[in-house]
Amino acid sequence: MKPEDKERIAASLAKIMAVMCVRNTRLEAVHAGVVPVTHNGDYSDVFVLDAEGRKIAWAEVSHIDDDAMRDLMRQIVNRLYTFQMSCDDPDFMSLIDRWMTVAGKWDEPELDAKFLGAIKFGADLGPA
Template structure:
């Protein structure tokens, strides 16, 4: 397969996996709800007041707790696993093709050359 064809296929697969395995997860529930408004444009004028009266700048607020992060990662891993195991099934391929339609408006992916470099901390 030519490099351009490989890149096109990889882009299509990446978009499908992002839509099906990441976006259409509990992440949608975390994303739902009202978002704060900012006049400054950078949210430095937005604060959250917690139950103890602490005023926390929006830029410092954790928007997902440890339990939600664990549940989200578990769901993403399960979906990626299922996606990979079922991708050869015609019925699943038809399902993937339907979800690719809205990704047609997404930006094309770019190669992250530093993935796997020392920029990413070791565990």
């Protein structure tokens, strides 16, 4: 396979799996709600006041608890598994074609060097 074909196929697959398997999951609950106003542009001027009276900087506040993260990851893994197990179903393939009209409008993906480095050295694959 030519390198440009490999890149095109990988980019399309990454986008379609993201739109079909990650979008519209429990991730939407994390995204939902009121977005705080920042005058500095970096949220360094935004704080959360919790029930104990602690003033916590926005950058230090967890926006998802462990249970919600576990539920989100289960849902995404199940969708990715379902996607892979359904790839030989003609009806599913027609759904992929329809969803590709959405995914096709997204930016082209890029290789994530930090991810590759973490895998190479066995490091934690936590947030970027």
